[in-house]
Structure formats: structure tokens, C-alpha cells
Amino acid sequence: MSISSNIETLQNELTPIGVQLIAISKTKSNEDILEAYQAGQRIFGENQVQELTAKHEALPKDIQWHLVGHLQTNKVKYIADFISLIHSVDSLKLLQEINKHALKSDRIIDCLLQVYIADEDSKFGLDHAEVIELLRSEELQELKNIRICGLMGIASNTSNERIIKEEFYELKILFDGIKTTYFRKDPSFQILSMGMSSDYKLAIEQGANMVRLGSTIFGQRVIKHFKA
Numbered sequence: 001m002s003i004s005s006n007i008e009t010l011q012n013e014l015t016p017i018g019v020q021l022i023a024i025s026k027t028k029s030n031e032d033i034l035e036a037y038q039a040g041q042r043i044f045g046e047n048q049v050q051e052l053t054a055k056h057e058a059l060p061k062d063i064q065w066h067l068v069g070h071l072q073t074n075k076v077k078y079i080a081d082f083i084s085l086i087h088s089v090d091s092l093k094l095l096q097e098i099n100k101h102a103l104k105s106d107r108i109i110d111c112l113l114q115v116y117i118a119d120e121d122s123k124f125g126l127d128h129a130e131v132i133e134l135l136r137s138e139e140l141q142e143l144k145n146i147r148i149c150g151l152m153g154i155a156s157n158t159s160n161e162r163i164i165k166e167e168f169y170e171l172k173i174l175f176d177g178i179k180t181t182y183f184r185k186d187p188s189f190q191i192l193s194m195g196m197s198s199d200y201k202l203a204i205e206q207g208a209n210m211v212r213l214g215s216t217i218f219g220q221r222v223i224k225h226f227k228a
């Protein structure tokens, strides 16, 4: 299947049920991205800042770029004036840095809190207690140039569907709880980003309204390292 027909098939599947498709284009060429763009896709996600900024410069300006990979505080400045959603916020310190650069760019930057749900060692993501602590912190109230729009999670890399479902279910419960407790009067908290190529159907069953698909659209990633 071609990239453009994959986009069409996925958009026909996801748009009617209110699920937003993020095309994860890491390691993929500008030509591949343009093929998806010409099929109507406008939201793309990358996991590395350097690759993201190079593609943002080279490609059409009406593309909305999302960052889905770990973000170091010293790299926020490279993306602050154009990024449309950061999925991978995992500390107050990072939020403060994003806020600082958003203020300089005269923007409000939309962010998701990345929650650690997988049953495996991972350096990234907040656990439940840390999410709540962050949401309750006074420092957060001072950050006027960021907007927390929801949660993101990555399930375990396993073929056991029961485990994956439980992890997504757990994140949905946390999402609902946070929404009613901390965002009752704030409709901007509405995104639940969960599901990748291997597990997005399970994620949608459990309540995802944003999925991040790479290989389903572009094929397997063969190149490991992007060169600008």
C-alpha cells in the first residue's frame, strides 16, 4: 500500500469516530512526508528536536508539528516558536522552560503530560502521584504561556493484549479523574494521546482520542539515524 492510500484509509477509519491521527514521520524523508501531506494529512510528529526543526524549515508551513520524544530543557528554544503540541512533558522544570520560551515567542504552547504506564523500565514519564503533585503545585499556576491539554502514554511492548488494555484503561481512568478534579471549568484538557501502530485499536477501545502512527503509514523504519 502507498503512503497516500494508507492516509486515506486511516482518516476514513478515525475521523468519523473523533480520533485524531498524528503521522509519526521520524527517520522518513521529506518526499514521504509530502506524499502524506498531499493526501490531506496536516499533523506530523517527530521524536528528535534536530530532525523536527530541519523538517519544519523544509516543508509546507501549514503543517502542525508535534514533538512525541523526550525533550531536554536546553532544546526547548529551538521549537518554541512553531511547535503545536508537545506530548512528552515529564517535569515541572521542563514546563517552566517551555513557558519561558513561549513567553519570548509571544505564544501559548499546548502540552500533554507523559504518564508512565508500561510494565517495563523506562526513564521517561511521570507516575500517577507525580502527575497529581505537578497539577497541585503553586508554581504551575504561574505559568501563563503553557496550556496542559491532556495526557500521553506508551503501553508495554508486548504481544499480550490483556496487559496493553489494562495499561490504556489505567491511563483513561487517570485522565477522567484529572479532568473532573482539576479541569472542571477548563475545556482545554481534552486530549488522550495513546496508541501506536501495533496497539492503536486497543487504545481507541479504551478511550484514546489521538493516536500516533508511524509504520502503519510509512512502512517499517529502516534508517536509524536521521541526517539533516
Ligand SMILES: *Cc1c(COP(=O)(O)O)cnc(C)c1O
Residues within 6 Å of the ligand: 024, 026, 047, 068, 069, 154, 195, 196, 197, 198, 212, 213, 214, 215, 216
Ligand atoms: C515512533 C513513535 C511512535 C510511532 O511508532 P509506530 O510503531 O511506528 O507507529 C509513536 N509514539 C512515539 C512516542 C514514538 O516515538
